[in-house]
Amino acid sequence: MITISRMLALALAAACFCPAAALAQTYPSKPIRLIVPFPAGGGVDYIGRIVGKGLSERLNQQVVIENRAGANAIVGLEVLKSSPPDGYAIAAASAGPLAVNPFIYAKLPHDTVKDFTYIAKMVIFPLLLVSHPSLPVKNVKELIALAKSRPNQISYSSPGAGNTGHLAAALFDSMAKIKTIHVPYKGTAPAVIAALSGETQLTWSSIPAILPHVRSGRVRALGVGNAQRMPSLPEFPTIAEAGLPGFESFAWGGMIGPANMPKDIVARLNKEIIATLNQKDVIDRMLSEGTVPSTSSPEEFLAYERSELKKWGEVVKLAGIKPE
Numbered sequence: 001m002i003t004i005s006r007m008l009a010l011a012l013a014a015a016c017f018c019p020a021a022a023l024a025q026t027y028p029s030k031p032i033r034l035i036v037p038f039p040a041g042g043g044v045d046y047i048g049r050i051v052g053k054g055l056s057e058r059l060n061q062q063v064v065i066e067n068r069a070g071a072n073a074i075v076g077l078e079v080l081k082s083s084p085p086d087g088y089a090i091a092a093a094s095a096g097p098l099a100v101n102p103f104i105y106a107k108l109p110h111d112t113v114k115d116f117t118y119i120a121k122m123v124i125f126p127l128l129l130v131s132h133p134s135l136p137v138k139n140v141k142e143l144i145a146l147a148k149s150r151p152n153q154i155s156y157s158s159p160g161a162g163n164t165g166h167l168a169a170a171l172f173d174s175m176a177k178i179k180t181i182h183v184p185y186k187g188t189a190p191a192v193i194a195a196l197s198g199e200t201q202l203t204w205s206s207i208p209a210i211l212p213h214v215r216s217g218r219v220r221a222l223g224v225g226n227a228q229r230m231p232s233l234p235e236f237p238t239i240a241e242a243g244l245p246g247f248e249s250f251a252w253g254g255m256i257g258p259a260n261m262p263k264d265i266v267a268r269l270n271k272e273i274i275a276t277l278n279q280k281d282v283i284d285r286m287l288s289e290g291t292v293p294s295t296s297s298p299e300e301f302l303a304y305e306r307s308e309l310k311k312w313g314e315v316v317k318l319a320g321i322k323p324e
Contacts, residue, residue: 027087027265031062035091037076039069042159042188043125043206047253047291048092051122054276055269069187072160073097074109081115085258087265090119094253096163099308103316104162106323113305117261118254120273121296121304125206125251127168127225128290129239130214135201140223140243143202147178155181156202157191162321165191165204167312168225168249170319176244195219206251207233207290225249232287252294252308254301266298 032055036048045067052063068076077097083089098112110116129140135154137143147154158165161184173180183200185191188209195203195210196218203210204225211233214221223239224230227248239247255273257266276282277293286293296304 028061033089036067037073039187039189044094046208047123058272085261090257100162100312103313117257118302120270121254121301123253124292124294127204129222130219132198144176151179155200157194157200159188159191164251168204
């Protein structure tokens, strides 16, 4: 005979044994795909590989980096969106595809809030404005003066329409009252190559992707987009102090997953991502290469995304960029 207490115990056990709970208890039991919606070699790829290595070590499971570039990260995010929300497909994404694309594309195939799970904010990417040596300028003031004398003659590369590099340039042009030519590429690495070859005269890049070329002399650093100089790279003046007061623009990166991921798995990933980024060797490496760790809880990251949508929507309007 089954007693009432026994029935209650069985009912409780049945309630606890749900697919999501079982999945969280055994997670991860197979390799994890970490989608990077940009080509290899850019800032998002850089942080994705650092965090992927840390997750692999901490979760004792292989994390496979999968570069799925195209359409300013839309291709990679669509792959993520259609993946099962079981924690085995996550993506390193940035401000451009998450907070700017909604204002650049008239028919974006996903809602950047509703269609994804926000796992952890990871990093801030200060943007560095650099010029090709063939451009006769050595600082921001000289660039502004030259651009005013040559309207629509100086070009800059960006990782794609609506990317934060594009918006930083649009904001710069608006504040400096100049007109430069935007040349979009499919990712940071191709945009950097264009600036190195002289195909474009300028680029706005995350520092890890461009710093080796600044140090080798292939391009000239004109200023960093942060409000203050970076303690790890004090030789780079801010654009505000170098000739355009009040200017500030930077990018950021975070980890997301498909919508409706189990909270236990999100919490586990968040914990291990933060632990990875809090390692002293990782912090020292990132700061020396011009990247700033900036972690958060899932809730804080989602709130930050909402605030960024408001901010960049206003910048897109200010810059006069029309949806495609």
